[in-house]
Amino acid sequence: MYGYWGKILRVDLSKGLVDVEKVDQSLFEKYLGGAGIAGKIILSEVGPGVDPLSPDNIIVFAVGPFQGVRIPGSGRWTVSSKSPLTDIWADSCAGGNWGPEFKRSGFDALVIKGRAASPVYLWINDGKVEIRDASRIWGKTISEADSEIKKDLREPKAKVACIGPAGERLVRFANVVNEHGIAGRCGLGAVMGSKNLKGVAVRGTKKIKVAKQEKVDEYSKTLFKEYYDATVYTMRKFGTTASVKKYYERGYGLSKNWREWVFEEVDGIDGNHFLEIIVKPVACTYCPIACHKRTKVEEPKKYAYEGYGPEYETISLLGWLNKISDAKAIGYMGYLCDEYGIDTMTTGSLVGFTTECYEKGWITREDLDGIEPRWGDADAAIALIHKIGKREGFGGVLAEGIVKSAEYIGSKASKIILHCKGLDYPAHDPRSFYPAAINYATGTRGACHQRGFATWHASGVLIPEWGISKVIETGSNTLHSMENAPEIAIKYQNWATLFNSLVQCEYMIFGGLKLTHQINLLRYVTGWDIDAVSLEEIAERIFNLQRVIDVYYGVSKKDDSVPFRMFEPLESGKSAGKMPLPFEKTLLEYYKLRGWDSDGKPTTERLVELNLGEALKPVWE
Incomplete structure (x- = not known):
């Protein structure tokens, strides 16, 4: 078998058991890998009556044939489950460096079920697996958890996919994060939190066999150059930040929770303004494009941070949708979401929803714990992000997602939310x-x-x-x-x-x-x-x-x-x-x-x- 190990790692956190399932090539010929084989597993093992946050749900980390091979864009990994946000199929694909490292550890997929009695993390090291205590790491933000797990292992080269405080508190749109690679949207971080699973650390040095190594090397070399040359002055420089003005001019009507096209301050969130906070481009494993960005803000102090992003969706849904045009504020809002481990897109939508409800008089300052959200008010949006990440006060309502938040406010609110199937x-x-x-x-x-x-x-x-x-x-x-x-x-x-x-x-x-x-x-x-x-x-x-x-x-x-x-x-x-x-x-x-x-x-x-x-x-x- 080439391109695959033919091994699925299974972990039962309730029983503390680890097993390796051997599978033959036909599974991969039929479903390839990633979300494909995850779907096969979930259909077989998770019925319609299973609560997504119960021990009976499973979460599947999976890679494909390209991981661990020097192929452009192969620095990816997928995580799939039954979503606590939508109650249906969920998969998320993220970058960073976790996927290739996991593949080189000797597995094609990881299936986790059950619930640990206390916080734990998994350590997968070249095929050896440990369930380790995470009590000291529980409560840490994403970057803190990543650092603490590596210190605990005394292995700085480990790659960590982990959750933040929001995942621990079962915020229904919590992420799973590896450095600058974020598996967002469907709340799979909450599934990990429900299992008392803080993270999965991996280290792998195994070499995967491919059918035609020389062909792979030669062809990939050509593609690396082609993709780099085509993006060096666009994606490598701006990332996705340059897309805002383009889509605004196309006629997107995001302003004021999808009610208006006009956004007079749109130039404030054009890609050129984000160049002021971009420190350097950051690439996932085997990426010639480096669309991710390391960013830093020193002044004003209230928006000071050093982290990653923001991407187009973050800028648009936290910023444009809410008529916030301060690039530094948007960068900081994205950073907060990343550290709490919550999806910036859903968070931005919820901020806009809350602001419109407040504007219409459906909720009050008292309901919002003293926050008075208004269009263009970044500080109010930041206050709401903290509430959501900590599940405090009205943030506990918003932490349930857009549909349940609207249900809480009343039937009239259902007409101002934009979703399909809860996403x-x-x-x-x-x-x-x-x-x-x-x-x-x-x-x-x-x-x-x-x-x-x-x-x-x-x-x-x-x-x-x-x-x-x-x-x-x-x-x-x-x-x-x-x-x-x-x-x-x-x-x-x-x-x-x-x-x-x-x-x-x-x-x-x-x-x-x-x-x-x-x-x-x-x-x-x-x-x-x-x-x-x-x-x-x-x-x-x-x-x-x-x-x-x-x-x-x-x-x-x-x-x-x-x-x-x-x-x-x-x-x-x-x-x-x-x-x-x-x-x-x-x-x-x-x-x-x-x-x-x-x-x-x-x-x-x-x-x-x-x-x-x-x-x-x-x-x-």
């Missing part, structure tokens, strides 16, 4: 690009731009190997049309699924990555006879597997929805008067192309075609 919207406006509405509505973990790059299609990112050889146009306007939305959504969802199962960074696309590059690399690493058609079938299989898990947990057509606010047209900007319609008709067309029935359930015929016999019983029996 709040990313900072990409479907009123500006209609296919994104279908992408979000049918996403297997909820509204997500990274589980289907539909918005990238509008920017010219193509997949000629799968028939998307030019930007699809309808009349004179490709952005504001639903005509081709199902095809766009499906193709880019499949490609995103491939990235998260090969476990490769999608930002390599900015350097010029093509599907053909992935096909060739997979051939050279594994020795498999694979092409674009067979790889698309694998991606389809994995996406449908995740949909089956969602259906098993109760998802149906009623949940594939677009929030009310998306049908409130903006009054200005390039998306003025635009709404992603017709939605219902387009959704049914999407179902038909996917091979699903009219309620969004994969048909028996489609599951059999995809060799998903194991998925028939949960859905159809």
Whole structure:
């Protein structure tokens, strides 16, 4: 077997037991790795009645065939579970350095179940596994925990994926973090917290065998140079911070909780302003792009910090959505979220939601423990972040997520939240690009731009190997049309699924990555006879597997929805008067192309075609 160890590490924290499960190549040929094999495991072991924060839930760390091999963008890892935020399938893919190190320790995946009697962390060292006491580390922030675990091990080269205080307090959108790589969105840090698991430290020196080492080395060398040359003056310099102005000019209407396009101070959060706080670019393992940034603020003192980020989503949802235009304040807010271990996107959405509720008189200063949130008020937003991270006062309400927060305030609040299946919207406006509405509505973990790059299609990112050889146009306007939305959504969802199962960074696309590059690399690493058609079938299989898990947990057509606010047209900007319609008709067309029935359930015929016999019983029996 090439590219894989054929080993899944299993840890039962309740019993304190460690076991190694040996698996054959057929599992990887069918599901690749990462989120693919995690889905297979979760469908088999986590039923619909399992509370995500109970010992019966499992959390799966997994890598793919590229980890531990010098391939561009392979410094990634995935973590999957049943989400405490959405109660459905959840997977998150992160960078940093943990993934390759874990792979070199001799495993393809780690499955954790149960709950330790007291705080612990795992130590995986070249195949040897220990469950170690973490009582002294419990309560530490992300950077503190990382440092303390390495000190405890006396191993500075260890790579640590850990949770912060928010994960310990079961904030439902808590992250799992490795240095500057953040597995965010679905609250998998809370799953770790519920298990009294502070972190997983790894050290690996084993060399993975590949089928054609010389081919891998030669091809990767060419790609490293190509991707570096294409991004050295863009992503390496600015990271994702340069995207704000571009999307504002495209017509995104994020201001005041998605109500307005106009943001007079948008120049304050343009990429050039963040250059003032960027210290240096930071790369994940085997990355030619280095989109992450080390940042530092010294003045004003109230925003002083040294850490990582912020990224486009952080800037947009903590800043733009809340009309906050101070780059230093936004950097500090992102830093606080990172140290508490909470998702910046959900946090920004909750700050905007809280501010609008306060503006409308639905909640009071007393409800908010003396905080008076207003648009553009960074200090009030910072106060709310502390409340959420500590689960104090009204922060305990917000820590439950956007849907439960709205339920707490009352039915009127449900019309001002933007989410699908409980996962709040990313900072990409479907009123500006209609296919994104279908992408979000049918996403297997909820509204997500990274589980289907539909918005990238509008920017010219193509997949000629799968028939998307030019930007699809309808009349004179490709952005504001639903005509081709199902095809766009499906193709880019499949490609995103491939990235998260090969476990490769999608930002390599900015350097010029093509599907053909992935096909060739997979051939050279594994020795498999694979092409674009067979790889698309694998991606389809994995996406449908995740949909089956969602259906098993109760998802149906009623949940594939677009929030009310998306049908409130903006009054200005390039998306003025635009709404992603017709939605219902387009959704049914999407179902038909996917091979699903009219309620969004994969048909028996489609599951059999995809060799998903194991998925028939949960859905159809």
